[in-house]
Amino acid sequence: MSNYQIDRIDQKILAFLVKNARMPFLEIARECGVSGAAIHQRVKKMESLGIITGSRLLVKPQALGLNVCAFVGMSLSQANKYNEVVESLRKLPEIVECHFITGQHSLLIKLYCFNNDHLMKTLLDTIQNIPGVEKTETWVSLEETIERQVWVKDYESLK
Numbered sequence: 001m002s003n004y005q006i007d008r009i010d011q012k013i014l015a016f017l018v019k020n021a022r023m024p025f026l027e028i029a030r031e032c033g034v035s036g037a038a039i040h041q042r043v044k045k046m047e048s049l050g051i052i053t054g055s056r057l058l059v060k061p062q063a064l065g066l067n068v069c070a071f072v073g074m075s076l077s078q079a080n081k082y083n084e085v086v087e088s089l090r091k092l093p094e095i096v097e098c099h100f101i102t103g104q105h106s107l108l109i110k111l112y113c114f115n116n117d118h119l120m121k122t123l124l125d126t127i128q129n130i131p132g133v134e135k136t137e138t139w140v141s142l143e144e145t146i147e148r149q150v151w152v153k154d155y156e157s158l159k
Contacts, residue, residue, distance in 0.1 A: 004049050009034060013042055014052075015152040021055035066112035068119050069141040073105035074133055081132025082106065088130045094122050105137065116140075 006014075009032050016028045025039040032039065046052045061069065076085060082100070089095050089109060097110040109127075113119040119140075128136055 004045070004051075006046075006051070009038075010042060010046065011152060013039060014046075017043075017052070017055070018149045018152050061112045065114050068113040068115060069144065070111055070113065070119055071139045071141065072109045072111065072123070072127065073101075073137040073139075074107040074109065074127070075104070075135045076106045076132050077134040078132065079106070085130055085132045089127075092122070092126060094118075 012032050013028055016023050016031065025043070026036045029036045029039045043052065047054075061067075074085070076082060085107070086098060089098055089107075092111075094111040094113055095109050096112060099108045100106065101108045111119075111122065113122055119138075123136060123138060127133060
């Protein structure tokens, strides 16, 4: 990313789009006091710089029968196994996030399973059999209480 400085209008645009990625540019333009073309140009500029990396449709896992959300801390047998382990994890559709972390474990993954049996099978038959995985520690989420995108200064405070 270059030395592009996000100004108040960019912040307003981002705040609107984070709340509703489908919000029409003309509506954002009215709220920001600029033209629709200006909004379009600014969004394209932020996309080209990697500030905005796209938009996506979010599906509630429970609507698909994925009723168990779990987090798994993974320790590696050797640090140089990192890339191989991550490539193996990419192939598992249950895994929706993978983070390289500090602390007791090397990796933290988030996954969704249909039920506890599915989770156990995924852990025992798949994840723990990946070469380079030394041990795992699993936490089951009982409820997701906060779900949101990255925080952008609220557009109301930018008026």
